[in-house]
Amino acid sequence: MAENFEPLSNDLILRAARGETVERPPMWVMRQAGRYLPEYNQVKGGRDFFSVCRDPELASTITLQPILRYPNLIDAAIIFSDILVIPQAMGMTVEMLEAKGPHFPNPLRKLEDLSQLKSEVDVREELAYVFDAIRLTRRKLAGRVPLIGFVGAPWTLMSYMVEGGGSKTFTFVKTWIFKRPSASHSLLARITDVCVDFLAHQVLAGAQMLQVFDSWAGELSPHDFRTFALPYIRRISARVPVRVRELGGEPVPMTIFAKGAWYALDELCESGYQVVGLDWTHDPESAVAIANGRVTLQGNMDPNVLYGGREAITQAVERIARGFGGGRKGWIVNLGHGITPSVDPDDLKWFFEETRRINEASD
Numbered sequence: 001m002a003e004n005f006e007p008l009s010n011d012l013i014l015r016a017a018r019g020e021t022v023e024r025p026p027m028w029v030m031r032q033a034g035r036y037l038p039e040y041n042q043v044k045g046g047r048d049f050f051s052v053c054r055d056p057e058l059a060s061t062i063t064l065q066p067i068l069r070y071p072n073l074i075d076a077a078i079i080f081s082d083i084l085v086i087p088q089a090m091g092m093t094v095e096m097l098e099a100k101g102p103h104f105p106n107p108l109r110k111l112e113d114l115s116q117l118k119s120e121v122d123v124r125e126e127l128a129y130v131f132d133a134i135r136l137t138r139r140k141l142a143g144r145v146p147l148i149g150f151v152g153a154p155w156t157l158m159s160y161m162v163e164g165g166g167s168k169t170f171t172f173v174k175t176w177i178f179k180r181p182s183a184s185h186s187l188l189a190r191i192t193d194v195c196v197d198f199l200a201h202q203v204l205a206g207a208q209m210l211q212v213f214d215s216w217a218g219e220l221s222p223h224d225f226r227t228f229a230l231p232y233i234r235r236i237s238a239r240v241p242v243r244v245r246e247l248g249g250e251p252v253p254m255t256i257f258a259k260g261a262w263y264a265l266d267e268l269c270e271s272g273y274q275v276v277g278l279d280w281t282h283d284p285e286s287a288v289a290i291a292n293g294r295v296t297l298q299g300n301m302d303p304n305v306l307y308g309g310r311e312a313i314t315q316a317v318e319r320i321a322r323g324f325g326g327g328r329k330g331w332i333v334n335l336g337h338g339i340t341p342s343v344d345p346d347d348l349k350w351f352f353e354e355t356r357r358i359n360e361a362s363d
Contacts, residue, residue: 003135005206006143013076014146016332017209017253017274017296024359025327026075027352028148030257031338032066033080037345039065049096050088053081059133060140067145069345073352076146076209079137079202081130083152083213086194087161089126091118100165107164109172111183117190123198130198131205138206149207151199153214153236153258154191155229158184161191170219177228184228192232199236200243203252211255211277212236218260218279225261230271233258237272255298259337269294280336284323288330297324298332301351306343310350317354327359 008014013026034040040062044052052058062080084094084102095103108114124131138147152160160166162173177184199210217229233256241251256268257277268276269291278287278299291297305316324331333355339348 003138003206005138008143008146008208010075010143010145013332014208014253016330017255019274019293019296019330021329023328024356025324025331025333027333027355028074028076028078029335029339029348029351030078031340032074032078033062033064034339035341036339036343036348037065037069039069050082050085050094053085054129056129056132056136059129060137063133063137063147064140067141070349070352073349073356074145076148077137077141078148078150078211079130079134079207081133081150083150083157083215084160085127085130086152086157086191086198089121089123089198090191090194091116092161094160102160102165104161104164107172108162108176108187109164111180114183114187121194121197123194123201127198127201131201134202134205134207146208147206148209148211149199149202149205150211150213151195151236153212153217153229153256154188154195154232155220155225156214156216157191157195158188159216159219161187170216177224188228188232192235195236196239196243199240200247200249203240203244204247204249207252209253209255210240211257212273214256214258214261216260217258217264218262220261222263225258225264226267229258229261230264230267233268234271257298265290275332277334278336282336284320288324291330293330296330296332298334300334300336303335303337303339303343306339306347306351310347310354313347313351314354314358317351317358321355321358 012022016022016026059080063077067074067077088094093105097103159173162176244251253274255275255277256273259279262281275296275298280300280302282300301316301320305312
């Protein structure tokens with residue numbers, strides 16, 4: 001049975017996600033709890049990244065850091081975790097190497113490598129630490145803002161699992177999908193099953209909104225995106241609400257963020273999600289026209305504008321706010337991708353403050 005938490009005092013992002021007219025556009029940023037914050041580095045210390053993810057007390061503490069640093073500016077928290085907990089739950093070893101990123105010592109390069117994957121995955125056992133962190137974070141938030149849960153999209157997760165980490169060419173995973181399309185679809189379906197159950201149990205634990213990150217969507221051509229990514233994105237949005245109800249919960253708003261898949265915006269607006277995240281390659285006015293009120297849009301300032309100084313930030317915020325029509329309906333403010341580690345936290349604060357000022361001035 002779901003735990004009873006304190007009622008929300010700020011449900012702005014949930015109302016915006018449902019397409020309601022709101023008093024101002026809600027704000028949060030991807031990776032808002034992370035390495036750019038001195039307090040994050042202090043808490044993490046010399047600990048391994050995934051060991052921090054597996055410690056509910058540490059994960060909840062880090063999740064709250066931006067909420068505490070930017071009081072009354074951020075309208076949602078996102079649980080501190082990683083998309084690669086899914087491959088770990090499926091039986092793969094994943095390491096986070098300093099200055100390099102994720103590393104799979106035994107990637108799925110051949111069909112025989114699939115034998116390392118578990119035939120059945122019980123997310124309640126394998127990913128209990130995430131659910132514990134969500135419950136603990138909800139208690140600590142005490143209703144201040146909603147908590148977002150998340151997962152990586154099947155194509156992106158398969159890419160990591162086959163490539164063995166990040167890639168510039170994606171040769172190994174594209175060899176899979178072009179040479180072994182049937183086996184690729186089978187693997188994508190297995191990943192999807194775990195993603196669905198994981199997201200549903202996050203809701204049961206207390207997540208009030210969900211986001212699916214397809215970080216490598218832009219590495220696929222439009223045809224290949226429609227073949228190897230979009231069907232599984234749609235499967236998640238269709239099955240998660242059903243699974244949540246089976247578990248005795250109530251469905252929550254869901255966001256799809258398919259980075260680089262600008263060509264698929266129209267299809268993403270029909271993919272079953274209430275919110276579609278945009279990276280910085282989208283023109284806001286054009287995106288609004290394509291969406292045509294079907295979904296709420298989220299985004300989309302280039303994170304690197306934060307390195308350009310306050311004048312550049314203000315100019316970008318003004319331009320984007322105009323493009324989204326002021327944000328009373330259909331817009332959640334965010335960056336076009338995650339905040340990067342060298343950003344000055346005060347420049348992010350300026351982004352939040354200027355967004356608030358500009359949108360309030362448009363009243």
